Structures are given as structure tokens and as C-alpha cells.
Amino acid sequence: MKIYYTLELDGYIHIVSPSRDFPFYKEAEVTDDEYQQLLSQHKHMKYIDGVFILDEVHATNQVVSTYRQYEIARLKEQLSGSDYKMIKCIEATLAGETLPYDFTALRTERESLRKQINELEQEVLE
Numbered sequence: 001m002k003i004y005y006t007l008e009l010d011g012y013i014h015i016v017s018p019s020r021d022f023p024f025y026k027e028a029e030v031t032d033d034e035y036q037q038l039l040s041q042h043k044h045m046k047y048i049d050g051v052f053i054l055d056e057v058h059a060t061n062q063v064v065s066t067y068r069q070y071e072i073a074r075l076k077e078q079l080s081g082s083d084y085k086m087i088k089c090i091e092a093t094l095a096g097e098t099l100p101y102d103f104t105a106l107r108t109e110r111e112s113l114r115k116q117i118n119e120l121e122q123e124v125l126e
Helices: 032-046 056-081 084-097 105-124
Strands: 002-005 013-017 026-029 045-048 051-054
Touching: 002 032, 013 032, 056 084, 056 105, 084 105
Parallel strands: none
Antiparallel strands: 002 013, 002 026, 045 051
């Protein structure tokens, strides 16, 4: 079957379509199985010498990057989930009352979360 595609600047497939929606789309002949693979994994594939090739390293890196971003979001949510405890401790301190939470443990936990977030954000940038 004929398919039409465009490429990203880095050579990876950007769009795969069964119809030529725009004149700049490139054309290729593929089997039905190849077409199904292209639909599901085209962002990790290149077209080299007439063959669509899956770049497994690129695909793996994308999965790792997505996981890191998910983990960053989860840790940030966990950090913001303890904001109210910090506010309660500050309010109690200002009012001269007993702290409702173990401030040292709370601060240590939050520092640990921030450190993990920063490390993961640095890994995403590399």
C-alpha cells in the first residue's frame, strides 16, 4: 500500500498518512504490517535507503524521558501536599503555640523531595 510521510529535522518520521494531504509529503510503499508499526512507532523511526527503521535506542530514551517527567510531577505533587503542614507550623510559631508536626522531620523530607526533583530535572536536560 502507498503511504505518505514527513520528516522531522533530525530525520525521524513526523507524520504518517494513507493520503497525500499536502504536496510536500513523501511517498513510500509498505505492507499492512509495516503501516501498523509506522502508525504506532513512527516517532522512533527513520526512512533510510528505502526502508523504515525502528531506532530502539531513541524509543527507549523517549520512554525513560517520559518516566522521568512523570516522576518529577509526582514528587512535586508530594512536595506541594505537605505545604499545609509547613503553613500550620509557621502559624503555630507566630502564635507561640506548640508545633502540630515534627518540623525537623518535615523540613528534611521536603529537602529530600526537592533534591530528587532537581536531580531528575537535570537528567531530563542532559
